[in-house]
Amino acid sequence: MTVQLTLFNSKMEVFKTIKSLQQTLSHKVGKSTLGLVPTMGALHEGHLSIVKRAKEENDLVIVSIFVNPTQFDKKEDFVNYPSTMQADLEALEATGCDFVFVPSAEEVYQGNLSADSFDFGGLDKVMEGKFRLDHFDGVATIVKKLFLITRPNKAYFGEKDYQQLMIIKKMVEMESIPVEIVPVGIFREKDGLAMSSRNIRLTAEQRLAAPEIYQTLLKSKMLFENNDLKKVKNFVKNEFVQNKELALEYFEIADSETLNPASEILPESKYRAFIAVFAGQIRLIDNIALN
Numbered sequence: 001m002t003v004q005l006t007l008f009n010s011k012m013e014v015f016k017t018i019k020s021l022q023q024t025l026s027h028k029v030g031k032s033t034l035g036l037v038p039t040m041g042a043l044h045e046g047h048l049s050i051v052k053r054a055k056e057e058n059d060l061v062i063v064s065i066f067v068n069p070t071q072f073d074k075k076e077d078f079v080n081y082p083s084t085m086q087a088d089l090e091a092l093e094a095t096g097c098d099f100v101f102v103p104s105a106e107e108v109y110q111g112n113l114s115a116d117s118f119d120f121g122g123l124d125k126v127m128e129g130k131f132r133l134d135h136f137d138g139v140a141t142i143v144k145k146l147f148l149i150t151r152p153n154k155a156y157f158g159e160k161d162y163q164q165l166m167i168i169k170k171m172v173e174m175e176s177i178p179v180e181i182v183p184v185g186i187f188r189e190k191d192g193l194a195m196s197s198r199n200i201r202l203t204a205e206q207r208l209a210a211p212e213i214y215q216t217l218l219k220s221k222m223l224f225e226n227n228d229l230k231k232v233k234n235f236v237k238n239e240f241v242q243n244k245e246l247a248l249e250y251f252e253i254a255d256s257e258t259l260n261p262a263s264e265i266l267p268e269s270k271y272r273a274f275i276a277v278f279a280g281q282i283r284l285i286d287n288i289a290l291n
């Protein structure tokens with residue numbers, strides 16, 4: 001079934017069911033290339049830039065909008081996840097997006113609303129995986145389902161969720177799914193705050209304080225050049241102690257490939273700093289390449 005939207009003269013097609021989507025894809029994709037941009041909606045400029053990039057690199061582009069229940073460890077985070085469907089569809093239309101998939105949980109999970117278990121070889125045991133139990137099983141489950149439903153040539157994932165990106169690469173390799181995972185750099189607001197759908201839930205005071213997260217990452221990158229790990233970590237911890245709006249959940253320096261937290265710095269390895277901060281109930285994450 002194609003959903004009738006309040007979008008006039010639109011070439012973009014919106015689908016709620018797997019069957020209707022697959023029927024159209026089987027007619028329209030043929031020898032063309034298809035790029036997939038999976039999202040949970042509440043689209044911002046960062047998402048739209050990814051869709052435009054996908055449009056440049058593929059003949060056809062599909063965006064999925066689905067707030068995946070199995071990747072939320074806290075029910076209130078799932079329930080409060082922002083939804084701006086009509087605005088999302090209008091914005092996608094303007095990018096030249098070809099197809100949008102907006103399934104229900106029932107349609108995707110077919111009565112079995114649970115995540116599969118994956119062995120990511122330790123990639124999921126640190127940082128986000130440590131603080132959000134079973135989060136990555138939920139992410140990998142839905143992304144695998146989306147890949148199998150849409151069969152894209154390329155799929156795009158933002159580096160803001162760097163650990164997610166590495167886990168999806170691993171899942172695709174383990175499951176031998178023929179899709180190229182394209183990493184996309186972090187989009188930032190003018191003041192440096194990483195773009196996120198969650199930002200619209202910040203109060204004025206929290207929004208004012210939030211750029212401190214990226215400022216701290218930048219400073220940690222400078223400190224990383226000449227100081228030991230402990231000094232960098234202590235510096236970051238202290239930065240948030242006096243902060244009334246932001247509470248540090250974790251700061252970690254890890255190998256960019258294995259995501260193993262660094263205990264010493266090896267000159268031939270690449271490292272990234274990862275941070276998670278609470279602004280009230282809203283959890284914000286960011287990361288930066290250190291070398």
Ligand code: PAF
Pocket residue numbers: 038039040066068071139142143161164
């Ligand atoms: O990064 C996200 O928005 C989500 O984790 C994803 C990849 C769409 C899966 O639900």
